[in-house]
Amino acid sequence: MAVYGETITLPGLAAGGDLSAVQYKVVKLASTAGQVIVVNATTDVALGILQNDPDAAGQPALVAALGVAKAIVGVADLVVGEHLGFNSTGQLVDHATDNRRKIGIALEPSTAVGDIVRVLLQGLSRY
Numbered sequence: 001m002a003v004y005g006e007t008i009t010l011p012g013l014a015a016g017g018d019l020s021a022v023q024y025k026v027v028k029l030a031s032t033a034g035q036v037i038v039v040n041a042t043t044d045v046a047l048g049i050l051q052n053d054p055d056a057a058g059q060p061a062l063v064a065a066l067g068v069a070k071a072i073v074g075v076a077d078l079v080v081g082e083h084l085g086f087n088s089t090g091q092l093v094d095h096a097t098d099n100r101r102k103i104g105i106a107l108e109p110s111t112a113v114g115d116i117v118r119v120l121l122q123g124l125s126r127y
Contacts, residue, residue, distance in 0.1 A: 007067035007121075010047060015054035015061045023053040024072040024116055025090030026103065027063055036061050038090040046086065046101065048121060064121055068107065071119045078110035084119060092119065 016030030016037040026046045027036040035057070039046050048065035071084075074091030078084075083095040084104050091113075095102050108117040 007051075007064045007069050009051070010063045010065050013047075013061040013063050015057055015059045017057050018055050019050060019061065020053045020055040022090060023050055024070050025050055026071075026086040026092070027061070027090065036063060039086060039088070041088050042086065043101070046103065049103075049119075066121050066123060068118055069121055070116050071104075073110040073115050073117055074113055076110060076112050076115075078106050078115075078117065080106055080109055082106045092117075 012034060014035050016032060016035035022038040026039045027048065027050045028039050028044045028046050030037045036047060048063040049069050049071050050061060051064050051069060052062040054061055071092045074087045074093045083102055084092045084106055085095040085102055087093050104119045104121040106117060107120055110117055
């Protein structure tokens with residue numbers, strides 16, 4: 001699947017460990033400055049979505065923060081235009097739960113958990 005459009009990525013970030021299994025998931029800052037790890041709670045302060053798959057700590061981490069990016073979904077029935085939050089494993093889900101932070105809008109539907117879809121990242125908010 002091709003991704004078309006501008007994406008703003010955050011410069012200078014590195015993996016906080018082996019992130020090869022979390023490509024296209026939501027990430028947050030690790031306890032080590034400049035490193036990222038996958039989120040582990042719906043209330044985490046996320047940076048964006050990991051676009052590459054670094055397999056060791058310290059390798060460059062390409063994190064999309066705004067614009068069009070690929071993301072993995074945790075629901076089978078995502079619809080185009082739906083507002084998105086994330087679950088505790090970093091997958092995107094609908095933004096129906098109050099404690100989930102909003103991260104963007106679905107540009108493609110999903111038919112199965114684990115689908116990779118295009119999303120419009122709009123920054124994070126509580127709304």
